[in-house]
Amino acid sequence: MSLSPNPPHDPRANYIQMMQRKRLYGGLTMAIFALLLVSGFMLANDRNAGGFWSGLPHVLDFPADVWADAAPKVDQLPGHFLTFFPSLLETINIAAVSTLIGAAIAVVLSMLATRGLALWPRAIPVFRRAMDIMRAMPEIVIALVLIFVLGGGPVPAMIAITFHTAGALGKLFSEVNENADLKPIEGLQSVGAGWVQRMWLGVIPQVAPNYFSYGLLRFEINIRASAILGFVGAGGIGYELKNAMSWGLGKFDEAAAIFILLFLTIVVFDQLSSRVRQGLIHKGGH
Amino acid sequence: MAASDLYQSSERLFRRKQLIGFAFPAVILTYLVYVFFAFDILGLAERARWDNGATLVRDTYSYKTHVTRDNRNGETSIAVEGERKGSYPDGMVPPWVAASGDTVTIDLKDGHRVTFLPNNGLRYEVPGFGVIEAAIVNRAVQTNLGDTVPDWVSLSRSRLDITTDAGRVSLTRNKTEVFRYSFGWELFFYTFTSPYHGHSLTDILFGPQIDPTRSNLIGAVQDFWYNPMWQHGMVVWAMFETILMAFLGTFGAAIIALPLGFMAARNFNRIMPARFAVRRVFDFLRGVDGLIWTIVLSRAFGPGPMTGALAILLTDTGSFGKMFSEALENVDPKQIDGVASTGAKPLQRYRFGVIPQITPVLLSQVLYYLESNTRSATIIGAITGGGIGLLLTQAIITQKDWEEVSYYIILILLMVMLMDTVSGWLRRKLIRGQDA
Amino acid sequence: MLLVENLTKSFGSNTAVDRMTFEVDRPMMIGIIGRSGAGKSTFLRMMNRMTPASSGRLVFEGTDVLQLTGGGMRQWQSQCAMIFQQFNLVPRMDVVSNVLHGTLNRRSTLGTMFNLYPTEDIHKAIDILDRLGIADHAAKRAEALSGGQQQRVAIARALMQDPKVILADEPIASLDPMNAQIVMDALRRIHDEDGRMVIANLHTLDTARRYCDRVIGMRDGRIVFDGSPAQLTVGVARDIYGADETFSESATSTEIREHTGHQARVPA
Amino acid sequence: MLLVENLTKSFGSNTAVDRMTFEVDRPMMIGIIGRSGAGKSTFLRMMNRMTPASSGRLVFEGTDVLQLTGGGMRQWQSQCAMIFQQFNLVPRMDVVSNVLHGTLNRRSTLGTMFNLYPTEDIHKAIDILDRLGIADHAAKRAEALSGGQQQRVAIARALMQDPKVILADEPIASLDPMNAQIVMDALRRIHDEDGRMVIANLHTLDTARRYCDRVIGMRDGRIVFDGSPAQLTVGVARDIYGADETFSESATSTEIREHTGHQARVPA
Amino acid sequence: DSHGITEFNIGLLGGENAQDRLNSNECLRAYAEEALGVPVKLFAPADYNGVIQGLLGGTLQMSWLGASSYAATYLADPEAVEPVLVKINLDGSYGYHSIGFARKDSGITSLDDMAGKTFGFGDPNSTSGYLIPSIEIPMYKDGITMESGQYFGEVKFTGGHEQTIVAVNNGDIDGGVTWADGQGAWEDGYNSGALRKAVDAGLIDMNDLVEIWRSKPIPEGPVVLAKSLPQDVKDKMTALVDGLYEADPDCAYGVAAGDSLGFDPITHDAYVSIIEARKAKSN
Numbered sequence A: 001m002s003l004s005p006n007p008p009h010d011p012r013a014n015y016i017q018m019m020q021r022k023r024l025y026g027g028l029t030m031a032i033f034a035l036l037l038v039s040g041f042m043l044a045n046d047r048n049a050g051g052f053w054s055g056l057p058h059v060l061d062f063p064a065d066v067w068a069d070a071a072p073k074v075d076q077l078p079g080h081f082l083t084f085f086p087s088l089l090e091t092i093n094i095a096a097v098s099t100l101i102g103a104a105i106a107v108v109l110s111m112l113a114t115r116g117l118a119l120w121p122r123a124i125p126v127f128r129r130a131m132d133i134m135r136a137m138p139e140i141v142i143a144l145v146l147i148f149v150l151g152g153g154p155v156p157a158m159i160a161i162t163f164h165t166a167g168a169l170g171k172l173f174s175e176v177n178e179n180a181d182l183k184p185i186e187g188l189q190s191v192g193a194g195w196v197q198r199m200w201l202g203v204i205p206q207v208a209p210n211y212f213s214y215g216l217l218r219f220e221i222n223i224r225a226s227a228i229l230g231f232v233g234a235g236g237i238g239y240e241l242k243n244a245m246s247w248g249l250g251k252f253d254e255a256a257a258i259f260i261l262l263f264l265t266i267v268v269f270d271q272l273s274s275r276v277r278q279g280l281i282h283k284g285g286h
Numbered sequence B: 001m002a003a004s005d006l007y008q009s010s011e012r013l014f015r016r017k018q019l020i021g022f023a024f025p026a027v028i029l030t031y032l033v034y035v036f037f038a039f040d041i042l043g044l045a046e047r048a049r050w051d052n053g054a055t056l057v058r059d060t061y062s063y064k065t066h067v068t069r070d071n072r073n074g075e076t077s078i079a080v081e082g083e084r085k086g087s088y089p090d091g092m093v094p095p096w097v098a099a100s101g102d103t104v105t106i107d108l109k110d111g112h113r114v115t116f117l118p119n120n121g122l123r124y125e126v127p128g129f130g131v132i133e134a135a136i137v138n139r140a141v142q143t144n145l146g147d148t149v150p151d152w153v154s155l156s157r158s159r160l161d162i163t164t165d166a167g168r169v170s171l172t173r174n175k176t177e178v179f180r181y182s183f184g185w186e187l188f189f190y191t192f193t194s195p196y197h198g199h200s201l202t203d204i205l206f207g208p209q210i211d212p213t214r215s216n217l218i219g220a221v222q223d224f225w226y227n228p229m230w231q232h233g234m235v236v237w238a239m240f241e242t243i244l245m246a247f248l249g250t251f252g253a254a255i256i257a258l259p260l261g262f263m264a265a266r267n268f269n270r271i272m273p274a275r276f277a278v279r280r281v282f283d284f285l286r287g288v289d290g291l292i293w294t295i296v297l298s299r300a301f302g303p304g305p306m307t308g309a310l311a312i313l314l315t316d317t318g319s320f321g322k323m324f325s326e327a328l329e330n331v332d333p334k335q336i337d338g339v340a341s342t343g344a345k346p347l348q349r350y351r352f353g354v355i356p357q358i359t360p361v362l363l364s365q366v367l368y369y370l371e372s373n374t375r376s377a378t379i380i381g382a383i384t385g386g387g388i389g390l391l392l393t394q395a396i397i398t399q400k401d402w403e404e405v406s407y408y409i410i411l412i413l414l415m416v417m418l419m420d421t422v423s424g425w426l427r428r429k430l431i432r433g434q435d436a
Numbered sequence C, D: 001m002l003l004v005e006n007l008t009k010s011f012g013s014n015t016a017v018d019r020m021t022f023e024v025d026r027p028m029m030i031g032i033i034g035r036s037g038a039g040k041s042t043f044l045r046m047m048n049r050m051t052p053a054s055s056g057r058l059v060f061e062g063t064d065v066l067q068l069t070g071g072g073m074r075q076w077q078s079q080c081a082m083i084f085q086q087f088n089l090v091p092r093m094d095v096v097s098n099v100l101h102g103t104l105n106r107r108s109t110l111g112t113m114f115n116l117y118p119t120e121d122i123h124k125a126i127d128i129l130d131r132l133g134i135a136d137h138a139a140k141r142a143e144a145l146s147g148g149q150q151q152r153v154a155i156a157r158a159l160m161q162d163p164k165v166i167l168a169d170e171p172i173a174s175l176d177p178m179n180a181q182i183v184m185d186a187l188r189r190i191h192d193e194d195g196r197m198v199i200a201n202l203h204t205l206d207t208a209r210r211y212c213d214r215v216i217g218m219r220d221g222r223i224v225f226d227g228s229p230a231q232l233t234v235g236v237a238r239d240i241y242g243a244d245e246t247f248s249e250s251a252t253s254t255e256i257r258e259h260t261g262h263q264a265r266v267p268a
Numbered sequence E: 001d002s003h004g005i006t007e008f009n010i011g012l013l014g015g016e017n018a019q020d021r022l023n024s025n026e027c028l029r030a031y032a033e034e035a036l037g038v039p040v041k042l043f044a045p046a047d048y049n050g051v052i053q054g055l056l057g058g059t060l061q062m063s064w065l066g067a068s069s070y071a072a073t074y075l076a077d078p079e080a081v082e083p084v085l086v087k088i089n090l091d092g093s094y095g096y097h098s099i100g101f102a103r104k105d106s107g108i109t110s111l112d113d114m115a116g117k118t119f120g121f122g123d124p125n126s127t128s129g130y131l132i133p134s135i136e137i138p139m140y141k142d143g144i145t146m147e148s149g150q151y152f153g154e155v156k157f158t159g160g161h162e163q164t165i166v167a168v169n170n171g172d173i174d175g176g177v178t179w180a181d182g183q184g185a186w187e188d189g190y191n192s193g194a195l196r197k198a199v200d201a202g203l204i205d206m207n208d209l210v211e212i213w214r215s216k217p218i219p220e221g222p223v224v225l226a227k228s229l230p231q232d233v234k235d236k237m238t239a240l241v242d243g244l245y246e247a248d249p250d251c252a253y254g255v256a257a258g259d260s261l262g263f264d265p266i267t268h269d270a271y272v273s274i275i276e277a278r279k280a281k282s283n
């Protein structure tokens, strides 16, 4: 009763053949992957100063040192919190501003790069490439270069993170845009609305919840990024942490205080953003 | 409803919308203004050193050759970027340098010409300005400039510095130095010490044997690989180490996070406190950033790629653990029921009821992280001492080898984009073609 | 006042509209019929300048609107309102805002982004909604309305443009017969009362016959019929639709007659 | 061979199955009917040990299966195959693999982890698929099959278990009438040819009447009818469903009769 | 002869391009491999702390530290490393100075003019870039402290010697400290040190800068070996580095980061005062 164009010969043999082929490919893939993993591990182990197995028992040495230095000075923690709070604020500000500006740029870029929305459809590949490059650029690269020109402080970090954020969010936003309903936009086009009006009134209301959700996620990532950039001289809490950590024994109490501050901030924003996003997604219905 | 009521309610509606429409940007604008002052943007504009920026940009596409005369013994040396590794061997001079006796003439471009005169003298013909002559007399710099020193000349008793569009000249008691800028990345393929310097590709491939001890191909590749200025071999290794860190970290984390994900998923672990504990562990691993893990781990494992890989592994175990457990909480129980109803053992239930469902989700998340971890590995490498990130940050911090900086940046961009492409390709390939 | 001359549109090798030519000398209600793929939508979209024409002229009151670009083109669009089968409203916005979108071309971009519409425009929007019998829904989101109500909002938006021409692309195809009638009545009333030209793509013959002053039949991109509704015999219809003798009009009728049994067969 | 005695299941204060008692002395095809919430699914799930019973006994061939634990329980599950309304296959795996899941209980955990099954099992799986008329789809992913085909794969998986009992929980509720008939025919044939006991929850009276040897009617967790299909009169049915006089069987019929007009009304 | 060790890792302190550091020390690596008969590897972490952690964790066996970095290692674990050699300058001394400097056009000529201004340190683990100035500058006159907002308007770490120089030159900070041998002409950036390197790189024009402060001589940092190494390994490595200048001056130039008279033995006692200083700066 089969209507298939190539009538079945022997389903048993066919299947076994297919299964063996699949098993071969699957096994080969797994073997290559395992080989890569194991040889990669051995290579990394070899090129590392200390070996993995010999280092494993000492994993807690550093935390133990920190603990031994900081625990007796626990009474100073609140004071340290107060001292370093302004730096934390700077870190959060860097993240917030770069998320805001980066998202704004991303909105425009993503629309210019989405088929159906683009102002210049021929230039879509240009904007796509541009976003790829912005996204591929690690923040630290831009920050360090800018520090040379602009001097230390929050601004190089802010620009660096903004740049990367624009690329990263741009890609996500354009994925959201692809799913936007084009009908309202055509409707607006038919009344003679300009491009900005079409985007603002026709697209933004549709995609805003998704934008917002991705923006929040990015904000959380950017807090880490801005803390990290402090390590290379871009100010904020990362700068303080690096100095205290570098000094080591004698200032581990400060390091611990800064670490706790930073950790709590990250966790709080992480939880906050996942709550809000959950809410958005459930409310938005998609 | 009467028309006037409708009018009013609509006007109210629009007033409210306008209010929101203004309040929202206003709040953001206020915040930006606050940050504008908190970050001292105005002061920044003053402090910004655009000349540094110009140096940076110029260095990325050009290089300078130093012609240096040691004023104590009168010897002249020529070196690219003033580095020993870029020194011209004895007897070899670039075409724009002419030496006759004690006099060395250096032809900067556009009619600029510098001459090293005997007795530590210096003569610089600047088109459209005239001739600047200077010498060390009684251990002090003497010039023909008189009182009118143009602003592109910096003069003190012990030092003269002239900066023009064509190059730079400096004169001190110890040495006289001329910098000539040329376009390109000089010595990118071979330094002067290599016999292959100055040979074209066709020469090397098809020409007669250049180095009697090695075949052309082998010698050319070796000397390129070990080029002492650019050190391509080391750079390639560094890129490889970076990718290795990302690869080991990402997949190691995925392997560890999978069983832990089950322990944190509501539908697979009924013991609330255990679930809670595992989740807090995830939060902790994630919250302590990879960079801090790097520092913590470098005590036990020392500098190197393994330390970086482990740092990525720890952070990502947190991220994956959270994502995996969420994916697990969304699995379709019907499939598990179906497998369970045949009398399958618990492991078999996971293997056939759960794994096929979550693999596409997990795989796509893991592969997405692979690309982003290549970027993280670049940063982490800058701290632990490994990979392209270290080379890059160090080159930037020493603030002179901007051409190397741009070389590294280009390589990093290519590397990340490559990883993006690879992970995207794998994602499409595996998730479409993959079967349990 | 409207002259269409050799208007042609090709998509690659496929000619969607083929040397279409006709003239209209006074505002009237025109129905365009033809089977799916005949080029009806393409013609309307070219007229509204949403799709660029391949060749030909489309002269309205002395101006070749196909030559307009940029602001001039957008101004023409604002004079030539379009109503879509799927309404094409902004679903998450309230009804009045959707109607006010009809004024976008006249207002500054920045002002419209902040919802700064003049009060008289808001009043006018309400008046139009009132005229179409849906003023009570003014503050609701468009997506909360039924299909027929949404289509009336779309008509209100068109009227808000104060257009000289209203183009309607199968305005009732997504509607049930009850709502279809309300919407067609509204369009006819607008024509009668305001004297605007209305060009409507219709997929049902009886609608065309009942509401239009002139009917144009298209087949494979070409005009194959152009005449009064009375001239539209079953034979002519068979020609237009390329149907054989089994063709029966009632199969596509949307008119609400006494025998409600047919309702279930109205194409969705 | 099967004795159910005072079998009870409570969810909190809600008693889903209430002192259910019946006995079966030889393999037969039993249909359980009753309206939604009557406890049909709960009974099957208790029998398959997917849901633990609150109290009572369920003795099969001398063993109280409710007392089994661990391996013994899983072995019982493998002898008592279950077919679900939603098929509950692994959609991303191929059909044969899904069928082979029926052997999981017999095989070592390690081997199955890597999808290693004996060749004779694979052959047997294909033979079973052949018997059910879907051998051609053996290599396809389960999700690529139609509902009726998927349900037949589920039956194949059940047969692969070589069970003494097959439990089927509304096996045709997700299927169109055509596929429903194919699936029910297959179940009946399995009973007839292999002599396995089949217990099926059904939501349509005529299916129960047509395919079963014995029908059990449940209401609010209790057995309110237990007899032959012939005894299942409209009055009894009204009792079981708690319906009034307007109850008409044909409203839920899935049988494909000559007057196809009814097809459209079959619940989806 | 494996001496009971299977590998030998050398840590290279920052201050120069990692690539160049690895390259300059490649010859030392090869000599060491030859002498020890086990694989020898070079590691160039980004900052001082990377090397310190490696020595403390026992993953690095040798390094040329700064005095303060040695003190940090010693304070964290006195049993980790021992100093064996120190670099000798061309004039036979083994010290250098911390130099305070500012832009000439800022009008600052001494610490007296720095009141209310921004002051920059380098790396927290640097002797000349932090430890010594942080102790000696407050001794310059009454009322100077190194707390932000007291005598100086702000005190911050730039991250390293190079960054301090660029920051002062840019005007990001008004004054800063870095290291120099203090010999030769100011206009050249002295004979050696971070200023000289910056001049050579064309980053700064010394005519734009003025010296505003100079520390007492600071002892050059020691070459250290892990204490846990077998004695013969220690002896071999000490002899190797000690004799490097005589055996291969080019290699010594690279390892000692410039012209020197090579390395001479030194002991822990030379750094006792630095260790005390560091203790004083800890919380």
Ligand SMILES: Nc1ncnc2c1ncn2[C@@H]1O[C@H](COP(=O)(O)OP(=O)(O)OP(=O)(O)O)[C@@H](O)[C@H]1O
Binding pocket: C011, C014, C015, C016, C017, C034, C035, C036, C037, C038, C039, C040, C041, C042, C043
């Ligand atoms: N954007 C496009 N690209 C390519 N071909 C198109 C495009 N739009 C329309 N066409 C083709 O042009 C022809 C006319 O299409 P059009 O939409 O105008 O027909 P229609 O009469 O409106 O039909 P319907 O009743 O289905 O709306 C069809 O063959 C269609 O496939």
Ligand SMILES: Nc1ncnc2c1ncn2[C@@H]1O[C@H](COP(=O)(O)OP(=O)(O)OP(=O)(O)O)[C@@H](O)[C@H]1O
Binding pocket: D011, D014, D015, D016, D017, D034, D035, D036, D037, D038, D039, D040, D041, D042, D043
């Ligand atoms: N897991 C559970 N938790 C709580 N109550 C349950 C659970 N499963 C079933 N019930 C309840 O038990 C009762 C019987 O449910 P059961 O699913 O057995 O009914 P059914 O006869 O199969 O109905 P249907 O035709 O809808 O499948 C219902 O009241 C139901 O709400």
Ligand SMILES: [Mg+2]
Binding pocket: C040, C041, C042, C169
């Ligand atoms: Mg159409």
Ligand SMILES: [Mg+2]
Binding pocket: D040, D041, D042, D169
């Ligand atoms: Mg049920």
Ligand SMILES: O=P([O-])([O-])[O-]
Binding pocket: E066, E067, E068, E069, E125, E126, E127, E128, E129, E179, E221
């Ligand atoms: O410790 P330093 O070498 O930076 O003075």
